[in-house]
Amino acid sequence: MKEITSKELEKFQTAFEQTPGSSAIKNAVANNGILQSSETIASKIAMDPTFSVELDTGSVSDQKQSGLCWVFAALNTMRHPIQAKFKIKGFELSEGYMLFWDKLEKSNFFYENVINTAALPVGDRKVDFLMTTPQQDGGQWDMIMALVAKYGVVPKSVMPDTYSRTKSSELNTVLNTKLRKNAIALRDLVNAGKSEEDIERVKNEMLSEIYKILVYTVGEPPTKFDWAYRDDDKNYHKETDITPQEFFKKYVGWDLDSYISTINAPTADKPYNHVYTVEMLGNVLGGRQVRHLNLEINDFKSLAVKQLQDGEAVWFGSDVGQSSDRKIGIMDTNIYDVEGLFNTDLSMTKAERLDYTESMMTHAMVLTGVDLDENGKPTKWKVENSWGEKVGTKGYFVMSDSWFDQYVYQLVINKKYLSDDLKKTFEAESQEPTVLAPWDPMGALA
Numbered sequence: 116m117k118e119i120t121s122k123e124l125e126k127f128q129t130a131f132e133q134t135p136g137s138s139a140i141k142n143a144v145a146n147n148g149i150l151q152s153s154e155t156i157a158s159k160i161a162m163d164p165t166f167s168v169e170l171d172t173g174s175v176s177d178q179k180q181s182g183l184c185w186v187f188a189a190l191n192t193m194r195h196p197i198q199a200k201f202k203i204k205g206f207e208l209s210e211g212y213m214l215f216w217d218k219l220e221k222s223n224f225f226y227e228n229v230i231n232t233a234a235l236p237v238g239d240r241k242v243d244f245l246m247t248t249p250q251q252d253g254g255q256w257d258m259i260m261a262l263v264a265k266y267g268v269v270p271k272s273v274m275p276d277t278y279s280r281t282k283s284s285e286l287n288t289v290l291n292t293k294l295r296k297n298a299i300a301l302r303d304l305v306n307a308g309k310s311e312e313d314i315e316r317v318k319n320e321m322l323s324e325i326y327k328i329l330v331y332t333v334g335e336p337p338t339k340f341d342w343a344y345r346d347d348d349k350n351y352h353k354e355t356d357i358t359p360q361e362f363f364k365k366y367v368g369w370d371l372d373s374y375i376s377t378i379n380a381p382t383a384d385k386p387y388n389h390v391y392t393v394e395m396l397g398n399v400l401g402g403r404q405v406r407h408l409n410l411e412i413n414d415f416k417s418l419a420v421k422q423l424q425d426g427e428a429v430w431f432g433s434d435v436g437q438s439s440d441r442k443i444g445i446m447d448t449n450i451y452d453v454e455g456l457f458n459t460d461l462s463m464t465k466a467e468r469l470d471y472t473e474s475m476m477t478h479a480m481v482l483t484g485v486d487l488d489e490n491g492k493p494t495k496w497k498v499e500n501s502w503g504e505k506v507g508t509k510g511y512f513v514m515s516d517s518w519f520d521q522y523v524y525q526l527v528i529n530k531k532y533l534s535d536d537l538k539k540t541f542e543a544e545s546q547e548p549t550v551l552a553p554w555d556p557m558g559a560l561a
Contacts (some may be wrong), residue, residue: 140456153456154440158449162513166497168423169484173198175510176207177503179281182252185432185561186213187501188479189259192428192527193268193367195483201366202346209274212359213259214252214283215333216266220398221250222294222325226318228395229298233305244553245395249294252283253560254398256376256430256479256527261402264371266336267359273340279332286332290325297321371403375541377526378407379415380557381466387411388537390544393551393558406548407557408541412520418528420485420493428481428499432525432561435478438518444507446498446522447515465521469556476524479561483511493519524557 131137143152172195178187190208198206228245235242279286300321304314342362343353354362363369378391385391391407410418419429439446454461468474484497496519498512507513514523530538551557 134458144456149453149456150440150451153451153453155449155452158445158447158515159443161449162445162447162495162515164444164497164508164511164513166484166486166495168420168487169497170195170423170426170428171199172428172481172483172499173204175499175504176210176501177510178210178501179503181214181281181283183210183214183283184501185254185256185479186210186217186259188430188481188499188561189256189263190268191481191499191501192430193369195428197366201352202348203344204347206344207271209269209271211271211276211280211333212266212269212274212336213262214280215274215329215336216262217254217258217398218250218286218290218329218333219322219326220262220400220402222290223318223322224398224400225249225294226297226301226321227400229301230305230314230318233302241395241553246295246298249291249298251287251560255396255405255432255560256374256525257403257405258398260371260374261397261399263363265399265402267361267363268367269337269340269359269362270342270344273337273342274334277332277334286328289328293325293328373529373531374527375530376405376407377415377418377528378409378524378557379412379465380407380409380469380524381412381464382469383466385409385549385551385557388540390541390548391551391557392548393553393555395553396558404545404548405558406541406545407525408537410537414537415523415526416493416516416519418532419482419496419526420487420491421532422528423482423485427529428483430479430527431482431523432476432479434474434476434522434524435480437474437522441502441506444500444510444512446512446518448517448521449515468521472556474522475556475559476561477559479525480512482526492516525561 176187176191178184187210190210190213194206194208198204225245232239232241232245301314301318304317337359339356339358341353341355342357343351345351387409389409391409392405396405422429435446438448438450440450463471463473480501481499482496483499485493486495488494493516495516496514498514500507500510500512502510504510530541533541
Protein backbone atom coordinates (compact mmCIF):
# COMPACT_ATOMS: atom_id res chain seq x y z
CA MET A 116 0.00 0.00 0.00
CA LYS A 117 1.37 3.39 -0.97
CA GLU A 118 0.68 6.80 0.50
CA ILE A 119 0.04 10.04 -1.40
CA THR A 120 3.43 11.78 -1.62
CA SER A 121 4.18 15.50 -1.68
CA LYS A 122 5.43 15.09 -5.24
CA GLU A 123 2.08 13.70 -6.32
CA LEU A 124 0.26 16.51 -4.52
CA GLU A 125 2.28 19.05 -6.51
CA LYS A 126 1.21 17.31 -9.72
CA PHE A 127 -2.44 17.41 -8.66
CA GLN A 128 -2.19 21.15 -7.93
CA THR A 129 -0.50 21.87 -11.25
CA ALA A 130 -3.11 19.89 -13.16
CA PHE A 131 -5.88 21.82 -11.43
CA GLU A 132 -4.32 25.21 -12.20
CA GLN A 133 -3.90 24.24 -15.85
CA THR A 134 -7.57 23.24 -16.22
CA PRO A 135 -9.35 25.83 -18.42
CA GLY A 136 -11.93 27.82 -16.45
CA SER A 137 -10.96 26.27 -13.14
CA SER A 138 -11.27 29.53 -11.23
CA ALA A 139 -14.75 30.28 -12.58
CA ILE A 140 -15.91 26.71 -11.94
CA LYS A 141 -14.56 26.83 -8.37
CA ASN A 142 -16.46 30.05 -7.65
CA ALA A 143 -19.69 28.84 -9.25
CA VAL A 144 -19.74 25.54 -7.37
CA ALA A 145 -18.65 27.11 -4.08
CA ASN A 146 -21.53 29.61 -4.24
CA ASN A 147 -24.27 27.48 -5.81
CA GLY A 148 -23.40 23.83 -5.25
CA ILE A 149 -22.85 21.09 -7.82
CA LEU A 150 -26.38 20.54 -9.05
CA GLN A 151 -27.49 24.14 -9.44
CA SER A 152 -24.23 24.99 -11.18
CA SER A 153 -24.73 22.18 -13.71
CA GLU A 154 -28.50 22.37 -14.29
CA THR A 155 -29.41 22.61 -17.97
CA ILE A 156 -31.97 24.76 -19.75
CA ALA A 157 -32.38 22.21 -22.55
CA SER A 158 -33.84 19.64 -20.15
CA LYS A 159 -36.40 22.09 -18.79
CA ILE A 160 -37.54 22.84 -22.34
CA ALA A 161 -37.69 19.18 -23.40
CA MET A 162 -39.60 18.11 -20.29
CA ASP A 163 -42.68 20.23 -21.01
CA PRO A 164 -45.61 18.58 -19.13
CA THR A 165 -47.73 17.80 -22.20
CA PHE A 166 -48.57 14.20 -23.12
CA SER A 167 -50.33 12.43 -25.98
CA VAL A 168 -51.71 9.77 -23.58
CA GLU A 169 -52.85 11.16 -20.21
CA LEU A 170 -55.15 9.86 -17.47
CA ASP A 171 -57.39 12.17 -15.45
CA THR A 172 -56.31 11.34 -11.91
CA GLY A 173 -57.06 14.49 -9.91
CA SER A 174 -55.06 15.91 -7.02
CA VAL A 175 -52.00 14.17 -5.58
CA SER A 176 -51.64 12.75 -2.08
CA ASP A 177 -48.89 13.52 0.44
CA GLN A 178 -46.97 10.86 2.34
CA LYS A 179 -45.33 13.59 4.43
CA GLN A 180 -42.46 12.45 6.67
CA SER A 181 -42.94 8.73 6.18
CA GLY A 182 -41.51 6.11 3.86
CA LEU A 183 -44.88 4.84 2.67
CA CYS A 184 -44.48 5.71 -1.01
CA TRP A 185 -45.18 2.09 -2.03
CA VAL A 186 -48.46 2.16 -0.09
CA PHE A 187 -49.45 5.58 -1.43
CA ALA A 188 -48.64 4.56 -4.99
CA ALA A 189 -50.67 1.34 -4.72
CA LEU A 190 -53.66 3.02 -3.11
CA ASN A 191 -53.47 5.78 -5.72
CA THR A 192 -53.82 3.21 -8.51
CA MET A 193 -56.93 1.93 -6.70
CA ARG A 194 -58.52 5.29 -5.94
CA HIS A 195 -58.34 6.60 -9.52
CA PRO A 196 -61.07 4.25 -10.79
CA ILE A 197 -63.08 4.74 -7.57
CA GLN A 198 -63.11 8.49 -8.17
CA ALA A 199 -64.30 8.00 -11.74
CA LYS A 200 -66.82 5.19 -11.22
CA PHE A 201 -68.46 6.52 -8.07
CA LYS A 202 -67.94 10.23 -8.87
CA ILE A 203 -65.97 11.13 -5.72
CA LYS A 204 -63.34 13.75 -6.45
CA GLY A 205 -60.53 13.92 -3.90
CA PHE A 206 -61.33 10.49 -2.45
CA GLU A 207 -58.45 8.80 -0.63
CA LEU A 208 -57.97 5.39 0.93
CA SER A 209 -56.43 5.10 4.41
CA GLU A 210 -52.67 4.70 4.32
CA GLY A 211 -52.67 4.46 8.11
CA TYR A 212 -54.81 1.34 7.96
CA MET A 213 -52.23 -0.34 5.71
CA LEU A 214 -49.36 0.94 7.88
CA PHE A 215 -50.87 -0.69 10.98
CA TRP A 216 -51.20 -4.13 9.45
CA ASP A 217 -47.88 -3.91 7.61
CA LYS A 218 -45.93 -3.21 10.78
CA LEU A 219 -47.69 -5.96 12.72
CA GLU A 220 -47.10 -8.47 9.92
CA LYS A 221 -43.49 -7.36 9.45
CA SER A 222 -42.91 -7.91 13.17
CA ASN A 223 -44.15 -11.48 12.91
CA PHE A 224 -42.10 -11.98 9.73
CA PHE A 225 -39.01 -10.75 11.57
CA TYR A 226 -39.61 -12.99 14.60
CA GLU A 227 -39.99 -16.05 12.39
CA ASN A 228 -36.76 -15.23 10.53
CA VAL A 229 -35.01 -14.79 13.89
CA ILE A 230 -36.22 -18.23 14.96
CA ASN A 231 -35.16 -19.79 11.67
CA THR A 232 -31.64 -18.30 11.87
CA ALA A 233 -31.13 -18.76 15.62
CA ALA A 234 -28.49 -21.44 15.08
CA LEU A 235 -26.34 -18.99 13.12
CA PRO A 236 -23.85 -16.94 15.18
CA VAL A 237 -24.10 -13.21 15.75
CA GLY A 238 -21.93 -11.76 13.02
CA ASP A 239 -23.23 -14.11 10.36
CA ARG A 240 -24.26 -12.06 7.32
CA LYS A 241 -27.90 -13.17 7.46
CA VAL A 242 -28.21 -12.40 11.15
CA ASP A 243 -26.57 -9.01 10.64
CA PHE A 244 -28.94 -8.33 7.74
CA LEU A 245 -31.97 -9.03 9.92
CA MET A 246 -30.75 -6.93 12.83
CA THR A 247 -29.71 -3.94 10.71
CA THR A 248 -33.35 -3.08 10.00
CA PRO A 249 -35.86 -5.37 11.72
CA GLN A 250 -38.69 -3.46 10.04
CA GLN A 251 -39.11 -0.20 8.14
CA ASP A 252 -41.73 1.83 6.30
CA GLY A 253 -40.71 0.61 2.84
CA GLY A 254 -42.13 -2.24 0.82
CA GLN A 255 -42.82 -3.78 -2.57
CA TRP A 256 -45.91 -4.39 -4.67
CA ASP A 257 -46.49 -8.01 -3.68
CA MET A 258 -46.26 -7.01 -0.03
CA ILE A 259 -49.17 -4.57 -0.20
CA MET A 260 -51.16 -7.04 -2.28
CA ALA A 261 -50.66 -9.55 0.54
CA LEU A 262 -52.01 -6.99 3.01
CA VAL A 263 -55.01 -6.10 0.85
CA ALA A 264 -55.86 -9.76 0.31
CA LYS A 265 -55.88 -10.39 4.07
CA TYR A 266 -57.21 -7.12 5.48
CA GLY A 267 -58.98 -5.23 2.68
CA VAL A 268 -58.96 -1.41 2.52
CA VAL A 269 -60.89 1.42 4.16
CA PRO A 270 -61.57 5.09 3.33
CA LYS A 271 -59.20 7.58 4.91
CA SER A 272 -62.08 9.17 6.83
CA VAL A 273 -62.59 5.88 8.66
CA MET A 274 -58.97 5.64 9.82
CA PRO A 275 -57.41 9.10 9.44
CA ASP A 276 -53.78 10.10 9.82
CA THR A 277 -52.10 10.30 13.21
CA TYR A 278 -48.82 11.94 14.16
CA SER A 279 -46.94 8.66 13.73
CA ARG A 280 -48.47 8.03 10.31
CA THR A 281 -47.20 11.36 9.03
CA LYS A 282 -43.90 11.33 10.98
CA SER A 283 -42.92 7.71 11.40
CA SER A 284 -39.32 7.96 12.64
CA GLU A 285 -40.20 7.83 16.37
CA LEU A 286 -42.40 4.78 15.90
CA ASN A 287 -39.75 3.02 13.81
CA THR A 288 -37.10 3.66 16.45
CA VAL A 289 -39.26 2.19 19.23
CA LEU A 290 -40.36 -0.80 17.15
CA ASN A 291 -36.85 -1.68 16.00
CA THR A 292 -35.49 -1.45 19.54
CA LYS A 293 -38.28 -3.70 20.78
CA LEU A 294 -37.81 -6.18 17.94
CA ARG A 295 -34.05 -6.44 18.50
CA LYS A 296 -34.58 -6.94 22.24
CA ASN A 297 -37.11 -9.68 21.55
CA ALA A 298 -34.75 -11.26 19.01
CA ILE A 299 -32.28 -11.88 21.85
CA ALA A 300 -34.95 -13.72 23.85
CA LEU A 301 -36.15 -15.78 20.88
CA ARG A 302 -32.62 -16.83 19.92
CA ASP A 303 -31.95 -17.84 23.53
CA LEU A 304 -35.15 -19.94 23.62
CA VAL A 305 -34.27 -21.77 20.40
CA ASN A 306 -30.68 -22.41 21.42
CA ALA A 307 -31.83 -23.64 24.85
CA GLY A 308 -33.88 -26.32 23.10
CA LYS A 309 -37.32 -25.05 24.13
CA SER A 310 -40.35 -26.60 22.44
CA GLU A 311 -42.05 -25.05 19.42
CA GLU A 312 -45.16 -24.51 21.55
CA ASP A 313 -43.21 -22.54 24.18
CA ILE A 314 -41.50 -20.42 21.53
CA GLU A 315 -44.82 -19.74 19.76
CA ARG A 316 -46.44 -18.69 23.05
CA VAL A 317 -43.63 -16.22 23.79
CA LYS A 318 -43.69 -14.89 20.23
CA ASN A 319 -47.43 -14.20 20.45
CA GLU A 320 -46.94 -12.36 23.74
CA MET A 321 -44.37 -10.21 21.95
CA LEU A 322 -46.77 -9.57 19.07
CA SER A 323 -49.47 -8.54 21.55
CA GLU A 324 -47.14 -5.79 22.79
CA ILE A 325 -46.43 -4.67 19.23
CA TYR A 326 -50.19 -4.53 18.55
CA LYS A 327 -50.69 -2.33 21.59
CA ILE A 328 -47.93 0.07 20.53
CA LEU A 329 -49.46 0.32 17.05
CA VAL A 330 -52.94 1.07 18.40
CA TYR A 331 -51.48 3.85 20.56
CA THR A 332 -49.56 5.39 17.66
CA VAL A 333 -51.51 4.68 14.47
CA GLY A 334 -55.05 4.02 15.72
CA GLU A 335 -57.23 0.95 16.01
CA PRO A 336 -58.12 -0.59 12.64
CA PRO A 337 -61.85 -1.19 12.17
CA THR A 338 -63.31 -4.64 11.56
CA LYS A 339 -66.62 -3.10 10.43
CA PHE A 340 -67.53 0.52 9.81
CA ASP A 341 -70.14 2.96 8.51
CA TRP A 342 -69.23 5.34 5.70
CA ALA A 343 -71.23 8.14 4.11
CA TYR A 344 -70.37 10.43 1.19
CA ARG A 345 -71.89 12.79 -1.34
CA ASP A 346 -70.88 12.23 -4.94
CA ASP A 347 -69.99 14.98 -7.39
CA ASP A 348 -73.68 15.25 -8.36
CA LYS A 349 -74.52 15.95 -4.69
CA ASN A 350 -76.26 12.59 -4.23
CA TYR A 351 -75.99 11.08 -0.74
CA HIS A 352 -74.71 7.52 -0.23
CA LYS A 353 -74.14 5.47 2.90
CA GLU A 354 -72.58 2.12 3.74
CA THR A 355 -73.50 0.51 7.06
CA ASP A 356 -71.63 -2.19 8.93
CA ILE A 357 -69.31 -3.00 6.02
CA THR A 358 -66.02 -4.85 6.49
CA PRO A 359 -62.72 -3.71 4.94
CA GLN A 360 -62.73 -6.81 2.73
CA GLU A 361 -66.30 -6.09 1.56
CA PHE A 362 -65.36 -2.48 0.87
CA PHE A 363 -62.45 -3.59 -1.31
CA LYS A 364 -64.63 -6.02 -3.25
CA LYS A 365 -67.36 -3.44 -3.90
CA TYR A 366 -65.32 -0.29 -4.53
CA VAL A 367 -62.03 -1.63 -5.97
CA GLY A 368 -63.01 -5.07 -7.19
CA TRP A 369 -59.62 -6.12 -8.51
CA ASP A 370 -58.47 -9.65 -9.12
CA LEU A 371 -55.25 -9.16 -7.16
CA ASP A 372 -53.53 -12.09 -8.83
CA SER A 373 -53.84 -10.33 -12.21
CA TYR A 374 -51.32 -7.64 -11.23
CA ILE A 375 -47.71 -8.81 -11.20
CA SER A 376 -44.28 -7.31 -10.68
CA THR A 377 -42.06 -7.03 -13.74
CA ILE A 378 -38.49 -5.79 -13.40
CA ASN A 379 -35.65 -4.63 -15.61
CA ALA A 380 -32.43 -5.87 -14.02
CA PRO A 381 -29.78 -6.30 -16.74
CA THR A 382 -27.21 -7.98 -14.49
CA ALA A 383 -25.40 -11.18 -15.47
CA ASP A 384 -26.93 -13.17 -12.60
CA LYS A 385 -30.52 -12.53 -13.74
CA PRO A 386 -31.27 -13.80 -17.26
CA TYR A 387 -34.32 -12.20 -18.85
CA ASN A 388 -37.73 -13.90 -19.04
CA HIS A 389 -37.30 -15.69 -15.74
CA VAL A 390 -39.01 -15.26 -12.36
CA TYR A 391 -37.12 -14.33 -9.19
CA THR A 392 -37.88 -14.00 -5.51
CA VAL A 393 -35.73 -12.73 -2.63
CA GLU A 394 -34.88 -14.68 0.51
CA MET A 395 -36.30 -13.25 3.75
CA LEU A 396 -38.29 -10.56 1.88
CA GLY A 397 -41.96 -10.12 2.66
CA ASN A 398 -44.44 -9.22 5.36
CA VAL A 399 -47.48 -11.55 5.50
CA LEU A 400 -46.44 -15.12 6.31
CA GLY A 401 -48.69 -17.50 4.43
CA GLY A 402 -49.60 -14.69 2.05
CA ARG A 403 -48.38 -13.63 -1.34
CA GLN A 404 -44.71 -14.19 -2.14
CA VAL A 405 -42.60 -11.44 -3.71
CA ARG A 406 -42.03 -12.48 -7.34
CA HIS A 407 -40.40 -10.55 -10.19
CA LEU A 408 -40.51 -11.33 -13.92
CA ASN A 409 -37.30 -9.91 -15.41
CA LEU A 410 -37.77 -8.36 -18.86
CA GLU A 411 -35.66 -6.61 -21.47
CA ILE A 412 -36.12 -2.85 -21.42
CA ASN A 413 -38.15 -2.56 -24.65
CA ASP A 414 -40.59 -5.28 -23.56
CA PHE A 415 -40.69 -3.66 -20.12
CA LYS A 416 -41.67 -0.25 -21.49
CA SER A 417 -44.12 -1.49 -24.09
CA LEU A 418 -46.23 -3.10 -21.36
CA ALA A 419 -46.48 0.22 -19.52
CA VAL A 420 -47.55 1.99 -22.71
CA LYS A 421 -50.26 -0.61 -23.42
CA GLN A 422 -51.67 -0.32 -19.90
CA LEU A 423 -51.74 3.48 -20.04
CA GLN A 424 -53.39 3.43 -23.47
CA ASP A 425 -56.13 1.26 -21.93
CA GLY A 426 -56.73 3.97 -19.33
CA GLU A 427 -55.05 2.32 -16.34
CA ALA A 428 -52.23 3.79 -14.26
CA VAL A 429 -48.99 1.89 -13.62
CA TRP A 430 -47.27 1.49 -10.22
CA PHE A 431 -43.50 1.68 -10.62
CA GLY A 432 -40.33 1.62 -8.54
CA SER A 433 -37.23 3.67 -9.35
CA ASP A 434 -34.18 5.42 -7.96
CA VAL A 435 -35.77 8.84 -7.60
CA GLY A 436 -32.66 10.62 -6.31
CA GLN A 437 -30.72 10.16 -9.54
CA SER A 438 -30.66 13.08 -12.05
CA SER A 439 -33.80 14.57 -10.60
CA ASP A 440 -34.93 18.07 -9.61
CA ARG A 441 -37.56 17.67 -6.90
CA LYS A 442 -38.67 21.29 -6.88
CA ILE A 443 -39.54 21.60 -10.57
CA GLY A 444 -40.50 17.95 -10.91
CA ILE A 445 -38.11 16.75 -13.61
CA MET A 446 -36.38 13.35 -13.78
CA ASP A 447 -34.04 13.41 -16.76
CA THR A 448 -30.55 12.09 -17.44
CA ASN A 449 -29.76 15.48 -19.00
CA ILE A 450 -31.09 17.71 -16.19
CA TYR A 451 -27.54 18.14 -14.81
CA ASP A 452 -24.26 18.22 -16.73
CA VAL A 453 -21.96 17.30 -13.85
CA GLU A 454 -19.53 15.54 -16.19
CA GLY A 455 -19.15 18.73 -18.24
CA LEU A 456 -18.86 20.88 -15.13
CA PHE A 457 -15.98 18.82 -13.72
CA ASN A 458 -14.65 17.48 -17.04
CA THR A 459 -14.83 13.95 -15.68
CA ASP A 460 -16.42 10.64 -16.66
CA LEU A 461 -19.19 9.41 -14.33
CA SER A 462 -20.84 7.00 -16.76
CA MET A 463 -21.89 3.49 -15.69
CA THR A 464 -24.27 1.00 -17.22
CA LYS A 465 -27.51 0.13 -15.45
CA ALA A 466 -26.09 -3.29 -14.65
CA GLU A 467 -22.91 -1.78 -13.22
CA ARG A 468 -24.90 0.57 -11.00
CA LEU A 469 -26.83 -2.37 -9.59
CA ASP A 470 -23.78 -4.60 -9.14
CA TYR A 471 -21.70 -1.88 -7.46
CA THR A 472 -24.48 -0.42 -5.25
CA GLU A 473 -24.56 2.90 -7.11
CA SER A 474 -28.30 2.55 -7.62
CA MET A 475 -31.34 0.54 -6.57
CA MET A 476 -35.07 1.08 -6.16
CA THR A 477 -35.72 3.77 -3.55
CA HIS A 478 -39.18 5.18 -4.31
CA ALA A 479 -42.52 4.10 -5.78
CA MET A 480 -44.77 6.36 -7.85
CA VAL A 481 -47.45 6.03 -10.50
CA LEU A 482 -47.27 6.47 -14.27
CA THR A 483 -50.35 8.39 -15.39
CA GLY A 484 -49.35 9.45 -18.90
CA VAL A 485 -46.87 9.09 -21.74
CA ASP A 486 -45.91 11.17 -24.78
CA LEU A 487 -45.45 9.07 -27.92
CA ASP A 488 -43.65 10.15 -31.08
CA GLU A 489 -44.86 9.56 -34.66
CA ASN A 490 -43.55 5.98 -34.46
CA GLY A 491 -45.38 5.22 -31.22
CA LYS A 492 -42.20 5.34 -29.13
CA PRO A 493 -42.23 7.05 -25.73
CA THR A 494 -40.27 10.29 -25.29
CA LYS A 495 -41.39 11.26 -21.78
CA TRP A 496 -43.73 10.05 -19.06
CA LYS A 497 -46.17 11.71 -16.64
CA VAL A 498 -45.63 10.69 -13.03
CA GLU A 499 -47.97 11.04 -10.06
CA ASN A 500 -45.86 11.43 -6.95
CA SER A 501 -46.94 11.41 -3.29
CA TRP A 502 -45.06 14.47 -2.04
CA GLY A 503 -47.97 16.92 -2.09
CA GLU A 504 -48.81 19.69 -4.55
CA LYS A 505 -45.93 22.06 -3.74
CA VAL A 506 -43.42 20.20 -5.93
CA GLY A 507 -43.46 19.64 -9.67
CA THR A 508 -46.61 20.65 -11.52
CA LYS A 509 -49.13 20.43 -8.67
CA GLY A 510 -47.35 17.29 -7.51
CA TYR A 511 -46.88 15.69 -10.93
CA PHE A 512 -43.41 15.05 -12.37
CA VAL A 513 -42.09 14.61 -15.90
CA MET A 514 -39.73 11.71 -16.56
CA SER A 515 -37.65 11.44 -19.72
CA ASP A 516 -37.56 8.13 -21.56
CA SER A 517 -33.78 7.99 -21.13
CA TRP A 518 -34.27 8.29 -17.35
CA PHE A 519 -36.81 5.47 -17.51
CA ASP A 520 -34.22 3.29 -19.26
CA GLN A 521 -31.59 3.90 -16.59
CA TYR A 522 -33.44 4.22 -13.29
CA VAL A 523 -36.83 2.49 -13.46
CA TYR A 524 -36.53 -1.02 -12.03
CA GLN A 525 -40.05 -2.26 -11.40
CA LEU A 526 -43.46 -2.00 -13.12
CA VAL A 527 -46.74 -3.52 -12.00
CA ILE A 528 -48.56 -4.87 -15.04
CA ASN A 529 -51.85 -6.64 -15.55
CA LYS A 530 -51.02 -10.13 -16.83
CA LYS A 531 -53.40 -9.71 -19.75
CA TYR A 532 -50.82 -7.48 -21.46
CA LEU A 533 -48.12 -10.18 -21.38
CA SER A 534 -47.46 -12.32 -24.42
CA ASP A 535 -48.70 -15.91 -24.18
CA ASP A 536 -45.11 -17.13 -23.76
CA LEU A 537 -44.44 -14.73 -20.90
CA LYS A 538 -47.72 -15.68 -19.21
CA LYS A 539 -46.71 -19.33 -19.34
CA THR A 540 -43.25 -18.51 -18.01
CA PHE A 541 -44.61 -16.48 -15.12
CA GLU A 542 -47.18 -19.09 -14.12
CA ALA A 543 -44.71 -21.97 -14.39
CA GLU A 544 -41.73 -20.35 -12.67
CA SER A 545 -43.84 -18.70 -9.95
CA GLN A 546 -44.11 -22.14 -8.37
CA GLU A 547 -40.33 -22.36 -7.96
CA PRO A 548 -38.75 -18.97 -8.71
CA THR A 549 -35.01 -18.46 -8.57
CA VAL A 550 -34.16 -17.32 -5.03
CA LEU A 551 -31.91 -14.25 -4.71
CA ALA A 552 -29.85 -13.36 -1.63
CA PRO A 553 -31.54 -11.15 1.01
CA TRP A 554 -29.24 -8.25 0.09
CA ASP A 555 -29.81 -8.44 -3.66
CA PRO A 556 -30.72 -5.00 -5.12
CA MET A 557 -34.05 -6.40 -6.36
CA GLY A 558 -34.95 -6.81 -2.70
CA ALA A 559 -34.66 -3.08 -2.09
CA LEU A 560 -37.77 -1.54 -0.54
CA ALA A 561 -39.42 1.54 -1.99
